[in-house]
Amino acid sequence: MKFIKPKNIENLYETLDDVGNQYLLAGGTDINVQIKNGTIRKPNIIYINHIQELTGIEENNDSILIGSTTSFKDIIESKSIKKYIPFMHNSLQNFASPLIQTTATIGGNIANGSPTADVIPILLALDAKLMICSKSTTREVFLKDFFTGYKQNVIMKNELITKILISKRAEHKYQTFYKKVGSRNSLAIAKVAVAGVKKVTKEKITDIKIAVGSLNEYPRRLFKVEEYVTGKTLIEIDFEKVEELLNLEITPISDLRSDKEYRYHVCVNLIRTFLNE
Ligand SMILES: Cc1cc2nc3c(=O)[nH]c(=O)nc-3n(C[C@H](O)[C@H](O)[C@H](O)COP(=O)(O)OP(=O)(O)OC[C@H]3O[C@@H](n4cnc5c(N)ncnc54)[C@H](O)[C@@H]3O)c2cc1C
Structure with a gap:
């Protein structure tokens, strides 16, 4: 060494x-x-x-x-x-x-x-x-x-x-979302993290990026969900379909910090919150 x-x-x-x-x-x-x-x-x-x-x-x-x-x-x-x-x-x-x-x-x-x-x-x-x-x-x-x-x-x-x-994007034209869920607010390792940036024009989502942490072997974008919601208004989004796509894109596991069911449900709720905002 x-x-x-x-x-x-x-x-x-x-x-x-x-x-x-x-x-x-x-x-x-x-x-x-x-x-x-x-x-x-x-x-x-x-x-x-x-x-x-x-x-x-x-x-x-x-x-x-x-x-x-x-x-x-x-x-x-x-x-x-x-x-x-x-x-x-x-x-x-x-x-x-x-x-x-x-x-x-x-x-x-x-x-x-x-x-x-x-x-x-x-x-x-x-x-x-x-x-x-x-x-x-x-x-x-x-x-x-x-x-x-x-x-x-x-x-x-x-x-x-x-x-x-x-x-250096014109961030004021975008809605942003970040939520790190841990056991406490500071000095916590994330059980689930969701980050998102979206642009809505005339009620339609015209640009969106959603990324998650602690739900796969490395943090990643949710390309299938992004593709599905792009071009849609909120009432056109079928949340069952979002969940179906999410299931293809995340592989939560149980470990000492959390279990996979908890991770899954928190992730679904956070994505729903972001899309609804
Ligand atoms: C008490 C504690 C609390 C922590 N809390 C958090 C937290 O809340 N959130 C969080 O995300 N992390 C947390 N961490 C983890 C850690 O602090 C971060 O991952 C940190 O950003 C790592 O950066 P570093 O400079 O210390 O990396 P190092 O330990 O110096 O290096 C880490 C790895 O990256 C490689 N590397 C470093 N720089 C480069 C480069 N420029 N190019 C290529 N490879 C490179 C090294 O070879 C090594 O493999 C915590 C760690 C501790 C000890």
């Missing part, structure tokens, strides 16, 4: 090319737990939290760009996020505790890929993209295409997430 602190971003990319069984350490709030409980054995740890190019929040004409090692505290306090993506600002208020908010990074939350990760459903509803880079390549991947299985994703051995890109 080695601990490596690259001198700069170029050195980081070279290190990613050279070292085997490597894990990045950004805030360390997930990986340190995994090393301690033995889920990860003899890892080579590459520290990235000091690399300037990976941190901070920028904006251009169309998008907000969040560096992957930006902490949740900096995201919650960001004026750009408050102004252009108030949905994200509001939804993250119950992320962990102030101490974890200071340390945990957005890139770590995404890459760790827990089914319960709070930021992933929010970013899925915003149709965010990830910038993924290696020494010689840069690619953009929609978050909806990032996960391939439980804690599996499309990042290759020599790559890392450098930025998260979110469109």
Whole structure:
């Protein structure tokens, strides 16, 4: 097991090319737990939290760009996020505790890929993209295409997430919804999370994105439900049909936090609430 602190971003990319069984350490709030409980054995740890190019929040004409090692505290306090993506600002208020908010990074939350990760459903509803880079390549991947299985994703051995890109949409034209259901309001891991963004024109839903967490092996969009409700007014929506489609898209399980029946019913109620709003 080695601990490596690259001198700069170029050195980081070279290190990613050279070292085997490597894990990045950004805030360390997930990986340190995994090393301690033995889920990860003899890892080579590459520290990235000091690399300037990976941190901070920028904006251009169309998008907000969040560096992957930006902490949740900096995201919650960001004026750009408050102004252009108030949905994200509001939804993250119950992320962990102030101490974890200071340390945990957005890139770590995404890459760790827990089914319960709070930021992933929010970013899925915003149709965010990830910038993924290696020494010689840069690619953009929609978050909806990032996960391939439980804690599996499309990042290759020599790559890392450098930025998260979110469109500066006219949010006032959209209705937003976020509900994280846990055992208590703060410092809770989600039993169910639903995030949604929808646009209604002349009573018809003309654009909608719904994402759920803690209901599948990774957080995901509900494409079938989205497709069914698009173009419909509220009275045209058959909620039995919504439930039928939902059954094809979620696979709730029972575990120490909750049981699958509870998760299922809470999810149905939250989606109904969002569509009715
Ligand atoms: C007490 C406590 C409370 C918590 N509460 C919550 C909560 O309420 N909600 C929630 O969602 N999570 C919660 N978590 C989990 C954790 O804090 C988050 O998932 C956090 O965002 C992880 O970020 P990190 O920087 O600490 O990741 P790290 O632990 O540094 O890394 C996690 C994983 O991501 C990989 N990684 C990190 N950065 C990158 C990158 N840029 N590119 C590619 N791979 C990368 C690492 O290799 C590692 O596998 C909690 C954890 C603790 C200990």
